[in-house]
Amino acid sequence: MNSSRRSPPFFRGVVMHAPQPIHFLKQIGMGETALEAVSTNDGPNSEIDLALRDLLAHGFPPSGGPSRREDEPTCWTSVSLLLETRHEGCHTIRDAESFESRSRVHQNHSLECIGQMSNAYRYRPVEGWGFSSGGQLMGGLVPDAAIDSKDHVYLTRRDPPAILVYDREGRFLSTLGEGIFSNPHNIWIDPSDRLFCADVDDHTIRIFDTSGELLHTWGTPNRVGASGHPFNMPTKAMASVTGEVFVSDGYGQHRVHRFSADGELELSWGEEGIGPGQFALPHDVCIDPRNRVLVSDRTNNRIQIFDRDGRFLEQWTDIMAPNNIHIDESEIVYVAEAPQRVSMFNLDGQLVARWGEEGEGPGQFTDPVHGISVDSRGDIYVTEVPHHADRVQKFTRT
DSSP, X not given: OOSOOOOOTTOOEEEEOOSSOOEEEEOOSBTTBEEEEEEOOOSTTSHHHHHHHHHHHHOOOOTTSOOOOTTOOOOOOOOEEEEEEEETTEEEEEXXXXXXXXXXXXXXXXXXXXXXXXXXXXXXXXXXXXXXXXXXXXXXXXXXXXEOTTOOEEEEETTTTEEEEEOTTSOEEEEEOTTTOSSEEEEEEOTTOOEEEEETTTTEEEEEOTTOOEEEEESOTTOOOSTTSSOSSEEEEEEOTTSOEEEEEOSSSOEEEEEOTTSOEEEEEOEESSSTTEESOEEEEEEOTTSOEEXXXXXXXXXXXXXXXXXXXXXXXXXXXXXXXXXXXXXXXEEEETTTEEEEEOTTSOEEEEEOOBSSSTTOBSSOEEEEEEOTTSOEEEEEOSSSTTOEEEEEEO
């Protein structure tokens, strides 16, 4: 690796290189600027420590601050940093606010930061999950994953179409929906363990129990709805805490529908475009704890947020091709992004973590990241499509 400057993927700003990089420091959320420092040296005078000191001495403008040239110093000394250490397959991600200018890199390649630390996330990829003892190859492309109350993992398989069920250790349990689905896409499981699955090619939403019994079918199988009405290649269905069900619809049109708990259509909104309330591809829908409707507008590279009546509230744009959204019990929003990465936000849209890279090793992604779900222990399941079968990875929280 040479010492020339370049812009890293997804970040613009200053980059410092050293041979055989171990430690990475990235500044995010600062508008158009970012910094990545790479170091192989340990100790209080390591390059990563010096980079921190220099950063805090000169500062970058916080979000909303005045713009500046990359080589023009500013006077801000209170910054928000995302700190990430990678070693031996582990991903350690921490968010530090008002970070002080002291850090230490230890011989075991852990990064200790003296300052206000919060939201530490540490994951290790589980090699061979689903394939080892008691497991079974998925046997096809896997668009999405969902978790029930027992931490069983439900995977949609595109072809042959079905839902595959595994326990959290990766042991295969059962197959659901064979002979019913045409092309199962995104899946969601409600607190009563009912499975809601969008069938893209069948133009339906199928609702099952965990034994595989088909409870309801919304839409007419193999028939496209009238223009603007359900369904035309729907992508996801999810219910709010009040029981209303929202459907992103989808590949064939640019709509979101709201249904009563009994499946009666109450409201639809959306049209093709790039403005607020318009969609290029509403690929996923998710209801947050504030009863807001989050829609992944994939081709427009954003998540749009609405109230339950379809009124536009805001949008998050620090996102690339969002495929899937999951919100865990601690109110962290996980976004599966096609360019081989996962981003994590709080409910206010502030980025707290981001990771992922293209590759064939454990923890890397060969295909676009498509589905994501998190179990009760904080472990993450990530799926990939559309080129390679059996692409499901588990990242266990440590």
